[in-house]
Amino acid sequence: MVNAAFEQASDAMIITDAAEKIVRVNRKFTSLTGYEAEEVLGQTPAILRSGKNDPKLFTNVWNAINTTGQWQGEIWNRKKNGRLFVAELTISAIINHHSKASYYLGVYRDITAAKEEQLKKQQQETREAHTFLLNRPAFFQHLSEFCASCGKPANGQGALLLMNLDHFRDINDLYGVSAGDDVLYEAARRLRKSLRDSDIIGRLDGDEFAVIIQGLASESDIAKVTDKILERLTAPYDLGNRKHVTVSCSIGLAPLNGKACQSDTLLRQASQAMRDAKRKGGGKWRRASVEAETESV
Missing domain, CATH: 3.30.450.20 (PAS domain)
Known part of the structure; x- marks a missing residue:
């Protein structure tokens, strides 16, 4: 038996x-x-x-x-x-x-x-449906956790990047909402390709994306990553039927230099830097620090 x-x-x-x-x-x-x-x-x-x-x-x-x-x-x-x-x-x-x-x-x-099934449910709750990036609440949760630990030396240099596709509404007006969705999906794919698995990427709203970079050796490394993101996001987008569009991008960078931070302050700094980039004509990035304000050319 x-x-x-x-x-x-x-x-x-x-x-x-x-x-x-x-x-x-x-x-x-x-x-x-x-x-x-x-x-x-x-x-x-x-x-x-x-x-x-x-x-x-x-x-x-x-x-x-x-x-x-x-x-x-x-x-x-x-x-x-x-x-x-x-x-x-x-x-x-x-x-x-x-x-x-x-x-x-x-x-x-x-x-x-x-x-x-549990993972699928979690992804539905935390992922944005179109680009499969983290949605706004999930990204902000990661940002809060990041800020809580950013004072640890082992985390190295880090930064919050806020980015917005310049004049994105024109694509919707000229080519239709479907074409705009294709651009957003491709922009998300390019972001993933530009970054490491350890970096955190989210879509906050419409054509606004955000990235948390951490564990880099120096501020110059952060600048190189940001330059790479900008270069890839501004490359032509294929809309099919031999149509290509070029979209510029404005990025605001709020650096973390191993010091304690608050997520609200970091967001405000990155947002202000992004607006500064747009006021300069877009297609560039600005650093939030007044002393080391930087733009790509």
Whole structure:
């Protein structure tokens, strides 16, 4: 009866010996991971490791098992075909009459679909629908968190960039709203391409975008990044049917030099610098600092 329950369980199950060598798996394990029993017997569960888990995870797992006899949590794993999955894993020690763990039972419940749905919902709540950039509330939340930690030396140099496409309304008037949407989508794509994964990009309103840059070595590095953004945003946009438009862009930069800051102050400084750039004719960027006011040419 026990054997039948093990084989017919709805969750993937695995039994290892005290040395963590796999001695048995059930049918659901094969269905979930793609590994036949003979492929994993004698191996350790490390065959499923994905490389995506916190390096401290497995130390914490064994600390819990050695202390309480059990551990439960979420873990990323990799199937035989290389695809990742998320499982709710419960590991229980099977204690012998010498009060030692002779075997370990692992039960994997696949929660990948639920995790994907949760991520999709989070993205819908925090992402702007057209460009898939952070929406205004989500970006401001990141900005507040950024300002709370910007005094830490490890964060290096940082800045808030506010940018606005100059005379964007003319595109809508001349070519239609659909063409304007295409330009906004392409502008968002160019921003992502210009920046690192660690940089934070948002669309605040209409044709206004914002970026949080952090962890750069110097103010000159920030200037180089801003120059690159400006160059890419002002390159011609292809509207199809052999139509191309060139859109200039005004950028306001509020620098952070490892000092504590407030998000409201930072926004005000960047906004003022952006307006200064527009008053100078657009197509350039301005630094908020009066002492080091800079514009690209």
